[in-house]
Amino acid sequence: MNEVAKVIHLHDLPEPRPRPAARRWPSGGEPAPVTSLSDRLAAVEPQAPQSISDAIRGEIGKTITRAAEFARRRITGDYQVDEFGFDEHLLESLLLPALRPLSQLWFRVQVSGMENIPEAGAALIVANHAGTLPLDGLMLQLAVHDRHPKQRALRLLAADLVFELPVLGVLARKAGHTLACRPDAERLLRGGELTGVFPEGFKGIGKNYADRYKLQRFGRGGFVAAAVRTGAPIIPCAIVGSEEIYPKLADIKPLARLLGLPYFPVTPLFPHLGPLGAVPLPSKWYIEFGTPISTTDYEPEAADDPMSMFEVTDQVRENIQQTLYKLLTKRRNAFTG
Structure with missing residues (x-):
């Protein structure tokens, strides 16, 4: 049942006084009419800007609120974990926020080609790998989540x-990751x-x-076979900047x-510097997603044909390599961009 809201006057308002004629301003224009009480007060005395201490207190309050909500959901079990162990609540509440300062302030990651990632459904992103420690995987996952309009989780x-x-x-x-094997890859892709x-x-x-930035061999093309079997498009991805975080000069094999x-x-x-040596150098990062390569032209049985899979693998590898060269040509300095 819909009811019409009624306005109850607590006090009788006095008859409004006639307004004086509007004043003409030297510029020839007139100020916008002020009707609300807050607008009148603002016109008389502008609000003072928020102090730094108030801003800090506000951020602390928001952090405490978010922490309390996180603890409540963890204690009450108000979250889900899939068959791979993926805990999306933990990823978005704890893991990704811990990576954002590294991405935004240290590496200053710049992303392009996000429109090539579908808003829904399966797709396989294939990227170059570098950096001595695999920080590129973490930066890639964060970039997809934060820059994609649907904030998709990259597995x-x-x-x-x-x-x-x-x-x-x-x-x-x-965080949603699993073994780099064909069965797990196909299960993820079939699940969209x-x-x-x-x-x-x-x-x-x-x-x-x-x-x-010289790509190594792409294995035996198992990732292409998984994409062909599931009909998922392959999205080439080039990452520049990861090679400079830990410049590897030698390898102590024993x-x-x-x-x-x-x-x-x-x-x-x-x-040489012990734990301080684990701090990555602040290189400037670029991540570019290329045009998807369709696999629907192949029958699922083609995944068992080594020559067909090699051709697609070589196409993906060459696409990424050329994009790396393009990004490197545009980059003036490894640390300033």
């Missing part, structure tokens, strides 16, 4: 070693997920600084074998 395919590491392996699962892969693997992030790592890097700051 990365990562190496087994990532999930074997204490704490980091659990966080990777909760936006999936990301770095076909260079450890060969990409572990290459020496002298070989920066120590790497002892620790069970693919390599033990020597950079200008590590291991």
Whole structure:
């Protein structure tokens, strides 16, 4: 039942006085009429700007409110985890906010081609890999979430070693990532997920600084086969800036074998400066998403044809390599852009 709201006057208002004739201003124009009480007060005495202390208190209050809401949802179980262990609430509330200062203030990531990522449905983003430590994957996931109109979650395919590491392996699962294997890739794509892969693997992030931005071999094309089987488009992605965060000058292979790592890097700051050597250099980053490459022209059975898959793999690799060269040509300095 709809009711009409009634206005109740607490006091009888006096008859309004006749308004004086409008004053002509030297400029020939007239000021806009002031009707509300707040406008009249503002016209008499402008509001003082908010002080820094008030702004800080306001931000602290918002942070406390967000923290309380986060704790409430975690305690009451008001969140969901999918079959891969993806916890979207934890990703958006804790993990991505921790990465934003690194992206916005340190690397100053600039993104282009976001319109090439579909608003819904499956797609496979294929990117170059570099940096000694795989920070490019984190920056890519954050860029897609924050810059895409639908704030899509990018599900990365990562190496087994990532999930074997204490704490980091659990966080990777909760951030939505899974093993870089064909079954998991196909399950994500069939589920309509936006999936990301770095076909260079450890060969990409572990290459020496002298070989920066020269793509390594893209494996056997397993990512293409997964896209063909599911009919998902392939989106080439080029990342510039990641090669300069930890310039790898050498590799201590005996120590790497002892620790069970693919390599033990020597950079200008590590291991000479100890923990301080783990601070990445503030290079300027560019991420560009290219035009999607359709896979619908292939029958699902074509995924078992090595030559067909090699052709598509080579097409994707060449696309990314040419985009890297283009971005590098435009860049004047690795740290100022």
